[in-house]
Amino acid sequence: MTTIYVPGDSGALSLGADEVCAAIGREAAARGLEVQCVRTGSRGAYWLEPLVEVACAGKRIAYGPVSPADVPGLFDAHWLEGGAHRLQLGEAGRLVWFANQQRLTFERVGLTDPHCVADYVAHGGYQGLRRALSMAPAAVVEQVLRSGLRGRGGAAFPTGIKWKTVLEQAAGQKYVTCNADEGDSGTFSDRMLMEGDPLSLIEGMTIAGTAVGATQGYIYLRAEYPHAWRTLTRAIAAAYAADYLGADVMGSGRRFDLEVRLGAGAYVCGEETSMLESLEGRRGEVRVRPPLPAIKGLFGRPTIVNNVITLATVPLILREGAEFYAGFGMGKSRGTLPLQLAGNIKRGGLVERAFGLTLRELLYDYGGGSASGRPIRAVQIGGPLGAYVPAAQFDTPVDYEALAAGGAMLGHGGIVAFDDTVDMVRMARYAMEFCAIESCGKCTPCRIGSTRGMELLDHIIQGRDPRGNLERLEDLCELMLQGSLCGLGGMTPFPVRSAVQHFREDFIGRAQH
Amino acid sequence: MQTPAVDQSQEVSRILAQFKDRPGPLLEVLHAVQAAIGFIPPHSIGLIAEGLNLSRADVHGVVTFYHHFRSAPPGRHVLQVCRAESCQAVGGEALAEHARTRLGVDFHESTPDGRLSLEPVYCLGNCACSPAVMLDGRPYGRMTPARLDGLLAALNAPADTEA
Ligand SMILES: Cc1cc2nc3c(=O)[nH]c(=O)nc-3n(C[C@H](O)[C@H](O)[C@H](O)COP(=O)(O)O)c2cc1C
Ligand code: SF4
Ligand code: FES
Numbered sequence: 001m002t003t004i005y006v007p008g009d010s011g012a013l014s015l016g017a018d019e020v021c022a023a024i025g026r027e028a029a030a031r032g033l034e035v036q037c038v039r040t041g042s043r044g045a046y047w048l049e050p051l052v053e054v055a056c057a058g059k060r061i062a063y064g065p066v067s068p069a070d071v072p073g074l075f076d077a078h079w080l081e082g083g084a085h086r087l088q089l090g091e092a093g094r095l096v097w098f099a100n101q102q103r104l105t106f107e108r109v110g111l112t113d114p115h116c117v118a119d120y121v122a123h124g125g126y127q128g129l130r131r132a133l134s135m136a137p138a139a140v141v142e143q144v145l146r147s148g149l150r151g152r153g154g155a156a157f158p159t160g161i162k163w164k165t166v167l168e169q170a171a172g173q174k175y176v177t178c179n180a181d182e183g184d185s186g187t188f189s190d191r192m193l194m195e196g197d198p199l200s201l202i203e204g205m206t207i208a209g210t211a212v213g214a215t216q217g218y219i220y221l222r223a224e225y226p227h228a229w230r231t232l233t234r235a236i237a238a239a240y241a242a243d244y245l246g247a248d249v250m251g252s253g254r255r256f257d258l259e260v261r262l263g264a265g266a267y268v269c270g271e272e273t274s275m276l277e278s279l280e281g282r283r284g285e286v287r288v289r290p291p292l293p294a295i296k297g298l299f300g301r302p303t304i305v306n307n308v309i310t311l312a313t314v315p316l317i318l319r320e321g322a323e324f325y326a327g328f329g330m331g332k333s334r335g336t337l338p339l340q341l342a343g344n345i346k347r348g349g350l351v352e353r354a355f356g357l358t359l360r361e362l363l364y365d366y367g368g369g370s371a372s373g374r375p376i377r378a379v380q381i382g383g384p385l386g387a388y389v390p391a392a393q394f395d396t397p398v399d400y401e402a403l404a405a406g407g408a409m410l411g412h413g414g415i416v417a418f419d420d421t422v423d424m425v426r427m428a429r430y431a432m433e434f435c436a437i438e439s440c441g442k443c444t445p446c447r448i449g450s451t452r453g454m455e456l457l458d459h460i461i462q463g464r465d466p467r468g469n470l471e472r473l474e475d476l477c478e479l480m481l482q483g484s485l486c487g488l489g490g491m492t493p494f495p496v497r498s499a500v501q502h503f504r505e506d507f508i509g510r511a512q513h
Numbered sequence: 514m515q516t517p518a519v520d521q522s523q524e525v526s527r528i529l530a531q532f533k534d535r536p537g538p539l540l541e542v543l544h545a546v547q548a549a550i551g552f553i554p555p556h557s558i559g560l561i562a563e564g565l566n567l568s569r570a571d572v573h574g575v576v577t578f579y580h581h582f583r584s585a586p587p588g589r590h591v592l593q594v595c596r597a598e599s600c601q602a603v604g605g606e607a608l609a610e611h612a613r614t615r616l617g618v619d620f621h622e623s624t625p626d627g628r629l630s631l632e633p634v635y636c637l638g639n640c641a642c643s644p645a646v647m648l649d650g651r652p653y654g655r656m657t658p659a660r661l662d663g664l665l666a667a668l669n670a671p672a673d674t675e676a
Contacts, residue, residue: 224647261540261541264540343603372603
């Protein structure tokens with residue numbers, strides 16, 4: 001019996017992984033060969049997907065990208081014995097693209113069966129929780145604090161401080177919530193993790209719950225991720241069945257329950273207070289702060305809100321120790337960040353590296369330049385509210401503070417590349433349009449200003465009074481920045497202003513029509 | 514074929530009984546109703562409000578706030594085309610335009626024969642394989658106008674007429 005690993009990740013499925021799996025089954029049966037296909041997550045090299053690995057003499061030999069039509073040829077080439085074939089890549093982990101990564105949070109993604117607790121445990125899973133259960137709650141929080149882990153959802157707030165606040169609230173009902181709304185374009189690390197290693201998120205939330213005294217957890221998952229929903233629900237059921245969730249977590253006598261709640265297609269519900277409103281079954285209108293969710297959160301109770309990647313990194317920190325994790329990174333950005341390369345890029349996918357590598361390394365060494373072969377003119381970092389960064393700044397290191405110094409932000413680590421055919425006025429207009437579509441409506445500068453911004457940019461597109469309209473646009477940006485309750489209205493000016501600042505030639509001197 | 518209103522009400526009552534005692538159940542109820550019926554029938558708003566001890570305005574407000582909830586039946590198939598930045602960077606807008614012309618409808622509309630609804634989506638999390646679309650919940654990456662035509666033509670196949 002030969003084991004073949006075929007990704008079941010929705011990105012791989014979007015490129016035909018299910019059809020490849022079916023073809024392998026058919027072809028093996030026709031040849032009387034015994035194979036079993038294990039569905040894994042994706043390793044994140046999407047330009048090689050569907051990337052199929054064959055277990056052979058203690059190694060995993062990779063082939064990719066495989067289409068169903070390639071399958072008979074692969075059998076003809078004796079791939080079950082590691083036979084040579086034009087699609088053969090050798091051991092995946094040895095490909096330069098992977099060998100130079102530092103996979104901590106993603107250590108198992110693409111390698112293991114996401115639904116299988118035994119597989120998870122065999123690859124280092126649940127050691128972190130075991131350790132946490134043997135420690136005093138405050139000591140667990142101290143580990144998270146000392147690791148230097150900052151929230152990966154965008155705001156980069158120190159996770160340990162948030163947890164400490166929740167721990168310090170009087171005993172009673174507390175909650176752990178996971179923000180799995182991942183609405184930013186160019187980001188997919190949350191999805192990959194939930195589809196590829198959901199148990200690490202489940203373990204991370206369980207550690208959080210037992211550390212701060214919360215017995216109930218909720219994962220707020222965006223409705224656009226039906227596949228992640230299926231993987232998460234199956235993994236949660238498996239964790240319950242093995243007593244890693246429920247009334248007696250790992251025989252500790254401590255309770256932790258967990259369920260998934262679906263969002264309903266509203267970007268603003270990724271903002272943490274809007275997410276809490278939505279979890280309570282209401283319109284996702286942003287709450288005024290204070291009080292902080294850590295003090296008065298879900299149903300008015302002390303609540304941890306953390307991103308998927310933040311929580312899924314905690315088991316490793318507890319397992320290996322705070323110093324191990326803090327040993328990666330630069331300055332105040334400790335540890336690693338799963339970066340996501342998207343847009344017009346030749347080798348798009350997930351690159352997990354310690355903070356400190358440059359945008360250029362990412363875009364060219366990993367990304368291989370643009371997919372179109374034209375020069376990369378701009379990248380947008382950190383989703384629709386993130387700034388556009390011009391090629392002149394590609395030597396900036398990936399670090400929260402270094403990017404902020406250049407007027408950009410790292411956000412959730414998504415990087416979208418654009419080649420030199422991009423029209424930056426249209427991108428600025430889109431930023432305003434997106435804000436108009438997604439505004440929760442609470443603040444006037446966001447609700448009305450975004451539509452006004454679209455109109456101004458339409459004038460500029462038509463070449464009408466570009467200088468005057470740019471001035472009005474700048475005033476509007478300032479108003480949105482100052483007068484918005486949350487980042488949707490308050491940060492939409494970032495992509496707009498950066499487009500104007502770095503790509504002024506696109507705004508001025510357009511033909512009038 | 515559309516379910517008669519009485520059956521819809523029975524379905525909604527069944528869902529209410531299942532969810533009403535859970536904390537903050539409204540979104541869950543709406544998801545369940547839409548999964549069972551395909552949309553949130555306007556006549557069920559009162560029933561839901563009553564069942565959950567909310568006002569009709571509360572329920573209506575939630576249904577309209579979220580892009581995901583529909584107040585009218587969708588087409589038999591739903592095509593979601595990603596319109597966000599990463600997909601735009603590799604021809605997503607041309608693909609969106611192609612979908613519109615080819616289907617003869619705009620976003621948020623269904624073809625007159627009720628066969629397909631065209632919906633915009635702002636990121637499917639498949640940005641490394643942009644442009645991305647989802648057809649009836651199945652993801653497709655690196656989409657081109659020609660491949661999209663192929664997918665839509667497959668929906669026309671005779672086996673589909675009953676779907
Ligand atoms: C408009 C808006 C959208 C956001 N979307 C998300 C999101 O999709 N996922 C996320 O984790 N954080 C998102 N955030 C950040 C959250 O408000 C919050 O900072 C985060 O969930 C906290 O978790 P962390 O500390 O682990 O990052 C968003 C913020 C704003 C203003
Ligand atoms: S800035 Fe926009 S999205 Fe945020 S609270 Fe105000 S109106 Fe709502
Ligand atoms: S931007 Fe289209 S899938 Fe993310």
